[in-house]
Amino acid sequence: MEPRISIVTLGVSDLARSRAFYEQLGWQASAASNEHVTFFQAGGIALALYSRKALAEDAKLPDGECAFGGITLAYNVRDKAEVAAVLAEAETAGGRILKPAQDVFWGGHSGYFADPDGHPWEVAWNPFFTLNERGNLILP
Known part of the structure; x- marks a missing residue:
């Protein structure tokens, strides 16, 4: 595979x-x-x-609602200030803020929102990762 x-x-x-x-x-x-x-x-x-x-x-699979399905989606941004801006955009669109933008233990800055069905999205600025010109994540 x-x-x-x-x-x-x-x-x-x-x-x-x-x-x-x-x-x-x-x-x-x-x-x-x-x-x-x-x-x-x-x-x-x-x-x-x-x-x-x-x-x-x-x-x-059985269709049952659960508090957390064991998966999150991530959207990485190019700078720290963009985390709060993207969270605000998601909230304006009808999303729910799960965790406001904040510095995190691993050295970055992140927050979470949920889409209308509760799927959690992390919005993160990671100083150790790079995004290319198309916004694709480039791992070290």
């Missing part, structure tokens, strides 16, 4: 609401989207929005 991720799919309760949230944050839906699924290009991978119930059925 080659080490890569092609698509991250988020199970959502209301596809139109979730699509509108991400579009308000500046994401552009792909022409491959339809009434059942929305795709967004996210650097070298895609983010997909799909019915939570249908996603659970497809994966042969």
Whole structure:
């Protein structure tokens, strides 16, 4: 298996609401989207929005709400001040702030928001990582 991720799919309760949230944050839906699924290009991978119930059925998993699903998504920024700005943008779009921007133990600055379905996103400035001109993370 080659080490890569092609698509991250988020199970959502209301596809139109979730699509509108991400579009308000500046994401552009792909022409491959339809009434059942929305795709967004996210650097070298895609983010997909799909019915939570249908996603659970497809994966042969029970659909149950839980406080934390054991995964977060991360959005890295180029400078410390951008963390608070992105969190504010997410809140304005209808997201919920889980943790405000703050210095963190590992030497960076981060905060968290949840999208309308509660999927947690970390917004982080990491002084040890670099973002290229396209915003893709370059690990040391």
